[in-house]
Amino acid sequence: MRTYTNVKDLGNLQEAVKEALEIKKNRYAYKHIGENKTLLMVFFNSSLRTRLSTQKAGMNLGMNTMVLDINQGAWKLETERGVIMDGDKPEHILEAIPVMGCYCDVIGVRAFAQFENKEYDYQETIINQFIKYSGKPVFSMEAATGHPLQAFADLITIEEHKKTARPKVVLSWAPHPKALPQAVPNSFADFMNEADVDFVITHPKGYELAEQFVRGARVEYDQMKAFEGADFIYAKNWAAYQDPNYGKIISSDRNWTVSDRQMAVTNNAHFMHCLPVRRNMIVTDEVIESAQSLVIPEAANREISAQVVIKRLLTAP
């Protein structure tokens, strides 16, 4: 594996989950793999879980780890080619990336969608420049259109907690005061479409995700109907994808906030969210604090998903 940006990079998903569960039993078993190797984590956006869990994964593998926050202490980077650089950005990403590649063996990149240009976001311009110009294996720590480390951790969590061979998993839109990228729901859909689950997506009309991620999965506009008999509820907000509303909030309907009302029609479902979460916007205090909430185990599994990915990047032929 030379890059990790989507579910396909993992190859056989069942084998990847099996590898993750093995690593979880003894996360220091591969400490020799990363000896004298350096992990560089580059953040264009804020993070709590990704920053800590990925660093921990690298340390579990014996790596040295470095973190660069592009917007705090590094030179501001110009990312467009052909720009006359007479503004506030003194360095171009086309020099910065190969320089970063000189100092490390593996690079993780976080660069969210900017919502200024849908084509620019959905072409994954920034992470693809790292893949092209760094000369090193690159993995996504949440890019413009996907968050595959999160979705892999979510799948591991579902595998650990499912009570039936083929559980019903519902991805539900929920309200949020800010326009958020589609990266988390895109990757979650991508993984669930590959996994052995009964997958349903529910959201208000106008919040349809890109077909390359939905891939024909059932979309149910009635949230209560979607929740009926569900084993896992995965709540997340995202801004509109479809034109002409790309990147915009088109509903703030608090009836979509996940509460005991919706959870009552499920099969005593587990509640999931990638965090950070806005309580009583996305989910009520009662649901997130309930015994069925998996938000902390999901976050814990971020260390494991990152460790599988970095291990594979380090050992690829």
Ligand code: CP
């Ligand atoms: N879930 C997630 O990626 O969390 P952070 O944004 O805090 O890294």
